[in-house]
Amino acid sequence: DKGNHRHFMQKEIFEQPIVVAQTLRSYLQRLEGQIVLPIPEFDLSGIRRVTIVACGTSYYAGMVAKYWFEQFARVPVDIDVASEFRYRAPVMEPGGLMIVISQSGETADTLAALRHAKAEGQTIAAVVNVPTSTMAREADLLLPTHAGPEIGVASTKAFTCQLSVLAALAANLAKAKGRLSAEEERALVRHLAEAPAAINGALAYDEAIEAMAPLIAGARDVLYLGRGTDYPLALEGALKLKEISYIHAEGYAAGEMKHGPIALIDDAVPVIVIAPSGPLFEKTVSNMQEVQARGGKVVLISDYDGIEAAGEGCLATITMPKVHPLIAPIVYAVPVQLLAYHVAVAKGTDVDQPRNLAKSVTVE
Ligand code: M6R
Numbered sequence: 001d002k003g004n005h006r007h008f009m010q011k012e013i014f015e016q017p018i019v020v021a022q023t024l025r026s027y028l029q030r031l032e033g034q035i036v037l038p039i040p041e042f043d044l045s046g047i048r049r050v051t052i053v054a055c056g057t058s059y060y061a062g063m064v065a066k067y068w069f070e071q072f073a074r075v076p077v078d079i080d081v082a083s084e085f086r087y088r089a090p091v092m093e094p095g096g097l098m099i100v101i102s103q104s105g106e107t108a109d110t111l112a113a114l115r116h117a118k119a120e121g122q123t124i125a126a127v128v129n130v131p132t133s134t135m136a137r138e139a140d141l142l143l144p145t146h147a148g149p150e151i152g153v154a155s156t157k158a159f160t161c162q163l164s165v166l167a168a169l170a171a172n173l174a175k176a177k178g179r180l181s182a183e184e185e186r187a188l189v190r191h192l193a194e195a196p197a198a199i200n201g202a203l204a205y206d207e208a209i210e211a212m213a214p215l216i217a218g219a220r221d222v223l224y225l226g227r228g229t230d231y232p233l234a235l236e237g238a239l240k241l242k243e244i245s246y247i248h249a250e251g252y253a254a255g256e257m258k259h260g261p262i263a264l265i266d267d268a269v270p271v272i273v274i275a276p277s278g279p280l281f282e283k284t285v286s287n288m289q290e291v292q293a294r295g296g297k298v299v300l301i302s303d304y305d306g307i308e309a310a311g312e313g314c315l316a317t318i319t320m321p322k323v324h325p326l327i328a329p330i331v332y333a334v335p336v337q338l339l340a341y342h343v344a345v346a347k348g349t350d351v352d353q354p355r356n357l358a359k360s361v362t363v364e
Helices: 008-014 016-025 056-073 082-088 108-119 134-138 157-176 182-193 195-203 206-217 230-245 254-259 281-293 304-310 328-347
Strands: 049-054 077-081 096-102 123-128 221-226 248-253 270-274 297-303 316-320
Touching: 008 016, 008 328, 016 157, 016 195, 049 056, 049 082, 049 108, 056 077, 056 096, 056 157, 056 230, 077 082, 082 108, 096 108, 096 157, 108 123, 108 134, 123 134, 123 157, 157 182, 157 195, 157 328, 182 195, 195 316, 195 328, 206 297, 206 316, 206 328, 221 230, 221 254, 221 281, 230 248, 230 254, 230 270, 230 328, 248 254, 254 281, 270 281, 270 328, 281 297, 281 304, 297 304, 297 328, 304 316, 316 328
Parallel strands: 049 077, 049 096, 096 123, 221 248, 221 270, 270 297, 297 316
Antiparallel strands: none
8 A cells, every 4th residue: 555655665765764763673772772683692792704695775785784894893894796696706714694685585696695605604694674584584693674565666665774774783793892882882872763863854855856856857877976885875876766767877986986987977967976974075075076077967965064065066956964974874865765766757657666677586
C-alpha cells in the first residue's frame, strides 16, 4: 500500500525518519549512552581485519563504513563488489571478519562470496533487511536493519538503515579494541540519535528539489562529486539517477575529476556536488570551482554555512541541516534520493519498476 504517496519509492524515502529510528533503537541504549550490538556473546576484540562485500547500493553503504572502521577502530578494511571478490584470490587470514551487506539477503553474488569466505574460516556478519533470508541464516552474526519491506526497485530506506547499523558496528569494534572512551561513546550515541530528526529536516527540502528537477531532466549526462564519505554518496547518487531516470550519470571522487572526467564538462552536463561544511569542504569547493570555470552548471548540496560560503554562481543549491560528520552520509542520502526520484517523475519513467531491473538479483 502506497498510502498517500504516488510511488513506493517516495513512500520509502519518507519513511526514513521512522525506520532509521527503529533500527537505531536496537543498537543504542540512549539513557546509558552505550552502543550495544544484538550479538552479546560475540567478542569483537580479536578482529584484525575486516572485508566488506556487497552489490549496488549496499556496496556504497560498505564504502562509507570503511571510512568509519578505519577511523574509529583503526582496523584495516578491504571492500569489494561481490561479483569480483572471489575472482581476485583474496587473502583471508585468521581473525578476519567478513561483513556482507544486503537488503534482500538473497543477492546471488553476495551469497556466493559469503559461502566462499566462510569456507576459508572467516567469521561472517550479515547486515540484512530480510530476517528470514538465506544470508541471515548462513551468517555467524546477524545484524538486522529494521527498514521494513522495501518494494521500490531503487533502494532508499534500506541504505540509510544499513549506514546506521554499520556506524554502530564500527563504534562497537572501536570499543572492543580499547579505542573509544566512555565519553566518546556517549557522544557517538548522541550524534547517531540525532539522525531521524535530521532526516526530517532533509525531507523538508522535497518541494524545492521537485522544483529543480526539470533542470536535470533534460540532461544527457550528469556528474556527481564528493570527497571522503561523500564520495560513496556521489556514486550512490549516480546509480539512483541512472536506474530510475535512464540518464547517464557518474560519481567521482571530487579530486579525481581533473584526471579525466573534467574533459566532459560543458554547460550541458549538470554537476551535483555533495559537500557538507567541515574539514574537506574547501578542497571540494575548489574542485567545484574548476567545474564552474569551464562553464559547468553546479547543484551544490551543503548546509547553510556551506551554501553561504560557496553557493553563489550555482545553478541551484540544496540546503541540509547542519549535522555531525558521522551522520552526514545518512542525512545527505535523502536529497540524492529525492533528486533522482523527481527527475524520474519529470521524465515519466516507471519509478518503482525501472526497465531491465529486478528488486533482487538472484543470478550471478
Ligand atoms: O538486496 P541487495 O542489497 O543485496 O541488492 C543489491 C543491489 O542489487 C541493489 O542495491 C541495487 O543496486 C538497487 N537497485 C540500487 O538501488
